Amino acid sequence: MRGPALIRAYRVELRGALVDAGVPRRLRPRILAEVDDHLREAVAERAAVGEPATIAGVRAVVRFGEPRVVAKRFADELSPSLAWGATVWTVLAFATACLVWAAALVPPPGHSVPWAGAVLQEPLRFIGIQVCFVVALLTAIRALRQRRHGVVVAERMRFIRRGDWVLGVVVAALLAPDVAGALLHPAAAGASPYSMALTIWLAVAVAFTAAALVRLALWLPAPPVERATGSAQPDAEWALDDITAAARLVWSWSRARAPWADPLIERFVARAPPSRAPPASSHGFRRGSIRTGCASPRRSWSAWRSPACTA
Amino acid sequence: MKAEQLKGHLDALILAVVADGPAHGYAIIQELQTRSGGAFDLPEGTVYPALHRLERSGLLASSWSDEAARKRRVYRLTGPGREALGLQRRQWDEFSRAVEAVLEGDGCAAQL
Numbered sequence: 001m002r003g004p005a006l007i008r009a010y011r012v013e014l015r016g017a018l019v020d021a022g023v024p025r026r027l028r029p030r031i032l033a034e035v036d037d038h039l040r041e042a043v044a045e046r047a048a049v050g051e052p053a054t055i056a057g058v059r060a061v062v063r064f065g066e067p068r069v070v071a072k073r074f075a076d077e078l079s080p081s082l083a084w085g086a087t088v089w090t091v092l093a094f095a096t097a098c099l100v101w102a103a104a105l106v107p108p109p110g111h112s113v114p115w116a117g118a119v120l121q122e123p124l125r126f127i128g129i130q131v132c133f134v135v136a137l138l139t140a141i142r143a144l145r146q147r148r149h150g151v152v153v154a155e156r157m158r159f160i161r162r163g164d165w166v167l168g169v170v171v172a173a174l175l176a177p178d179v180a181g182a183l184l185h186p187a188a189a190g191a192s193p194y195s196m197a198l199t200i201w202l203a204v205a206v207a208f209t210a211a212a213l214v215r216l217a218l219w220l221p222a223p224p225v226e227r228a229t230g231s232a233q234p235d236a237e238w239a240l241d242d243i244t245a246a247a248r249l250v251w252s253w254s255r256a257r258a259p260w261a262d263p264l265i266e267r268f269v270a271r272a273p274p275s276r277a278p279p280a281s282s283h284g285f286r287r288g289s290i291r292t293g294c295a296s297p298r299r300s301w302s303a304w305r306s307p308a309c310t311a
Numbered sequence: 312m313k314a315e316q317l318k319g320h321l322d323a324l325i326l327a328v329v330a331d332g333p334a335h336g337y338a339i340i341q342e343l344q345t346r347s348g349g350a351f352d353l354p355e356g357t358v359y360p361a362l363h364r365l366e367r368s369g370l371l372a373s374s375w376s377d378e379a380a381r382k383r384r385v386y387r388l389t390g391p392g393r394e395a396l397g398l399q400r401r402q403w404d405e406f407s408r409a410v411e412a413v414l415e416g417d418g419c420a421a422q423l
Contacts, residue, residue, distance in 0.1 A: 033384070034359060037335070077360035
C-alpha cells in the first residue's frame with residue numbers, strides 16, 4: 001500500500017472512529033480535510049528527503065496517532081462547547097414542556113377532531129407530555145451537572161447527542177396525521193380550533209422533549225468497539241447518578257422544610273453504588289484491524305503498526 | 312517529553328506559535344518541535360483537537376486558504392487570544408520563578 005492509499009485507508013478509519021466517538025456530523029468533513037492535508041504534507045516532506053513513498057506514508061500515519069485515540073481526543077476537547085448547546089436545548093425543552101403541560105390542562109371549547117387520526121393523537125398527547133415533563137427535568141439536571149464539571153466525558157456527550165436526530169422523526173410522525181387529515185378533509189381541518197395550530201404546538205413540544213427523552217434514557221448497549229476497548233461505562237450507572245443528584249437536591253432543599261423526609265432520602269441515596277472505574281483498555285485496535293493480517297493486501301492502516309510490518 | 316507533561320501548557324504553546332503569524336496545523340506542529348529543540352514530540356493528531364477547541368473558545372480564528380496546492384485551514388490569533396497568551400505568559404513566569412526558587416531552596420524568592 002503506497003502513501004496516498006494508506007492515507008485514504010487512515011481517513012476511512014478515522015471517519016468511522018469520529019462517528020463512534022460522537023463527533024458531530026457537521027464537524028467531520030473539516031477534521032478529515034485537515035488530517036488529509038497534514039498527512040499529505042508530511043508524506044511529501046519525507047519523500048523530498050528521499051524516503052520511499054510507502055515508508056513515508058507509514059511514518060506519517062503512525063506519528064499522527066491511532067484513529068480511535070485521535071477521534072476520542074476530538075470528542076473530549078469539543079465536548080464542553082457542545083454541552084453548552086445541549087444545555088440550551090434541554091432548558092428550551094423543559095420550558096416548552098411546562099407551557100404545554102399548562103395549556104393541556106385547559107380543554108379548548110368545542111374540541112372535536114372528526115377523523116380517525118385522533119385515535120392515535122390523543123394518547124400521544126396525553127402520555128407524551130407527562131413523560132416528557134419528567135424526562136426534561138432529569139435531562140436538565142444532567143446537562144447542568146455536566147456544565148459544572150467543565151469537561152464532559154465523550155461517551156456521555158455522544159449519548160446526549162443521539163437524541164437530536166429523533167427530533168425530526170418525532171415531529172414528522174406527530175404532524176403526519178394532521179397534515180394528512182388537512183389534505184383529505186380541508187373543511188374539517190379548519191373547523192376545529194384544536195386541530196392544526198395546537199397540534200403543531202404540541203408536536204414541537206413533544207418532539208423537543210422526546211429528544212430530551214432520548215438524551216437521558218437511551219440506555220442502548222455500547223458499540224462493540226468500545227466494549228472491546230473497555231472505554232464504555234455502564235449506562236444504567238449514569239441514570240442512577242442523575243437520580244441520586246436529584247435526590248441530593250431534594251434533600252438539601254427539604255432539610256429545612258421537612259425534616260421528616262431526611263431518613264427516607266438518606267436511605268435512597270445510600271443505596272446508590274459507588275462509581276466504578278472503567279476497565280483497562282485491552283488491545284486498542286478495531287476488530288477489522290486485528291483480523292487483517294500483515295500479509296493481506298486489504299489491511300487497514302493499523303496493521304502497519306505491527307513490528308512485522310514496519311521492520 | 313511526554314504528552315502528559317504538556318497538559319495545561321499546550322494552549323499557551325499553540326497560541327505563542329500562532330502569535331507570530333497565521334499558520335496551518337502542520338506548520339504549527341513543526342514549529343512546536345523546532346522551537347523546543349525536538350523536546351515536544353507530540354502525537355501530531357492530538358494538536359488538532361486543541362486547535363479546534365481554541366477556535367471554539369474564540370482564541371483562534373481559522374479560514375480555508377488556497378495558496379498552497381491543496382486547500383488548507385489556516386489559523387490566526389484573535390484579540391482575546393492575544394490577551395489570553397499574555398495572561399498565560401505572566402502565569403508561567405510566576406510559576407516557573409516559584410518552582411525554580413523552591414528547587415534551589417530559596418524561600419524568599421518564592422514569596423515574591
